[in-house]
Amino acid sequence: MTTATIVQRVWNYCNTLRDDGVSYGDYVEQLTYFLFLKMADEYSKPPYKREINIPIKYNWESLKNKSGAELEAHYINILNELGKEKGMIGEIFFKAQNKIQDPAKLYKLIQMIDEENWVILGADVKGDIYEGLLEKNAEDTKSGAGQYFTPRSLIKAMVECIRPEPKKTIADPACGTGGFFLRAYDFISDKENYKLDKEEKDFLKFKTFSGWEIVANTARLCLMNLYLHGIGDLNSEPPIERADSLLAAPSEKFDYVLTNPPFGKKSSITITNEDGTQGKETLTYERQDFWTTTSNKQLNFVQHVRSMLKPDGKAGVVVPDNVLFEGGAGETVRKKLLKSTDLHTILRLPTGIFYAQGVKANVIFFDNKPASKNSWTKDVWIYDLRTNIHFTLKTQQMKFEDLKDFIKCFNPQNRFKRKETERFKKFTYDEITARDKTNLDIFWLKDESLGDMDNLPDPDVLANEIVENLEAGLESFKEIIEQLRGEK
Helix, strand or coil: CHHHHHHHHHHHHHHHHCCCCCCHHHHHHHHHHHHHHHHHHHHHHCCCCCCCCCCCCCCHHHHHHCHHHHHHHHHHHHHHCCCCCCCHHHHCCCCCCCCCCHHHHHHHHHHHHCCCCCCCCCHHHHHHHHHHHHHHHHHCCCEEEEHHCCCCCHHHHHHHHCCCCCCCCCEECCCCEEEEEHHHHHHCCCCCCCCCHHHHHHHHHHCCCEECCCHHHHHHHHHHHHHHCCCCCCCCCCCEEEHHHHHHHCCCCCCCCEECCCCCCCCCEEECCCCCEECCCCCCCCCCCCCCCCHHHHHHHHHHHHHHEEEEEEEEEEEEEEEHHCCCCCHHHHHHCCCCCHEEEEEEECCCCCCCCCCEEEEEEEEEECCCCCCCCCCCEEEEEECCCCCCCCCCCCHHHHHHHHHEEEEEEECCCCCCCEEEEEEEEHHCCHHHCCCCCCCCCCCCCCCCCHHHHHHHHHHHHHHHHHHHHHHHHHHHHHHHHCCC
């Protein structure tokens, strides 16, 4: 059975559960529990015979031989008890709940999972199946799951540009479902890039990745995603922390940071209390390592990423347009970033590539540097993948091939030997600092659709862009209202 067939089969059953009010996200979450238990069961048997540290009375065998009300009660008990365990098991089942109220459908789902031998499928196949489910979940715009799912084509391009090396650490302070980690793992383990020895393989599996995710359910999905792809194991310490990474200065420095922080300028810090309730803290971050205090979450993430890097660390960060032009704290952050790091590349992203509507974003690439009197940034190269380029999530998705010219211009093998093209231009440090507010929102290509009816995009693309602009404006208006309320 092919990966696509398994994904479709597993996903089709969700349509049955939808009649009972089970959301896509809840369905994937329940699948996570069952897949983890089933694979643990497979690993505990020959030829593996691993010690899995799951009590017999809570293992897969205890679950699949029950039905009706007895099954439902036992399943709820399993979720409660395994959530108290340490390590990966405890994190996967942290505050887990049964969302499938019909015992007959619960039984059918368990039987469907039991029919497959998941361990023998291999990490690539298992990982692809789970990634397929996560992407389908992200397509459910009503659930908001798309905000945790960065387009995989963009992630792949960013990793290709950064080119992470073996035995170096990689972090993501807002890791969502773990897309950056998975692509970096694939890149490093690819024999065409590196031939890893046993020590390097062990480092890649257990010590390379560190992530933070504030939403407990998303952190759970991330852990399972990593586990299915071969990162960590049943008994290792989880590479993901359930926490707001912005709350404190990093205790560890990393070689690489790859991230797509959440968009939106929420002015309060949301924390998870021990009893699971949500509370609000003060409107400012107490961070002595930050250049400036601001309630703008994206500016705080940019400062945080810089603080996470080793003196020679490299970063690729997805940021909305306002980070490039906003005054006040935004100008301060840009000036400090240009001075203390080598901010060498900006990729202007097209619209229509994120599940969150109304997003206009960029990727900034910078290398951290030690303290110096002089500015480390000499030139900023900007690639415009936005002007006269149109994508939609349904009919014309952005593919990796659409980013190949950017990667070629980036020249990852030696970025100091670059050439300007129509879409790739160099701007000196002096040119940028002479601009009002050190504005990095620079574009030079003529928008062919303006004033030329013959060059208008297709109606569906145009309609999508109008909706995105309206939603972006509405979101900005909401943020202004929130800030005004916070100042009262």
